[in-house]
Amino acid sequence: EVNLVESGGDLVQPGGSLRLSCAASGFTFSGHSMNWVRQAPGKGLELVSWISSSGTTTLYADSVKGRFTISRDNAKNSLYLQMNSLRAGDTAIYYCARYGSGTYYQYWGRGTLVTVSS
Amino acid sequence: EVVMTQSPATLSVSPGERATLSCRASQSVKNNLAWYQQKLGQAPRLLIYDSSTRATDIPARFSGSGSATEFTLTISSLQSEDLAIYHCQQYNNWPYTFGQGTNLEIK
Numbered sequence: 001e002v003n004l005v006e007s008g009g010d011l012v013q014p015g016g017s018l019r020l021s022c023a024a025s026g027f028t029f030s031g032h033s034m035n036w037v038r039q040a041p042g043k044g045l046e047l048v049s050w051i052s053s054s055g056t057t058t059l060y061a062d063s064v065k066g067r068f069t070i071s072r073d074n075a076k077n078s079l080y081l082q083m084n085s086l087r088a089g090d091t092a093i094y095y096c097a098r099y100g101s102g103t104y105y106q107y108w109g110r111g112t113l114v115t116v117s118s
Numbered sequence: 119e120v121v122m123t124q125s126p127a128t129l130s131v132s133p134g135e136r137a138t139l140s141c142r143a144s145q146s147v148k149n150n151l152a153w154y155q156q157k158l159g160q161a162p163r164l165l166i167y168d169s170s171t172r173a174t175d176i177p178a179r180f181s182g183s184g185s186a187t188e189f190t191l192t193i194s195s196l197q198s199e200d201l202a203i204y205h206c207q208q209y210n211n212w213p214y215t216f217g218q219g220t221n222l223e224i225k
Binding site for chain 1: 150152154160161162163164167168173205207209212213214215216217218219
């Protein structure tokens, strides 16, 4: 059974940094690209970033480009999101998600809450 | 960026009745459209992909249709456990984008 467990969410001041982690199990992690998707309070879902299975290719939403960095450690079955220069608008639940047979999000973690506030 | 627009924002339906939710894309996304169900305090759950294919273990009362720019999610006979927000998402063009969601209430 595919299992994704996020951690690292916290309250952080504007301009601060945070690193999120996602522990994956139940599938061959190194064989799948991975994603971070976020949801601001009371809002819809927003794709944040994507990383290829090997980690060599990454993509970002314009809203986080230059501030966030996605990475992975296939030996540890883990996905990461380094978030710098955080803004109030980054306040959201951050989900780790994996594609199914196509590029839709079939598997989701339970999310971790990031709050950016002074 | 493809803009996804869902309507209505809120839908109130009686148990046993049919619920019809709409999703419109600002440009053609072919049939690369998924629907998700999100119950309060939970992560989204995949319902439908490729516009009309039900995901694993999704009840037959959920069906999807449409192509290009107009899509519909139909719940044929609403159950109380279907109370949730429903999101559509296109995966034809990067960045993949979601609609703002339809809040389905049980009347």
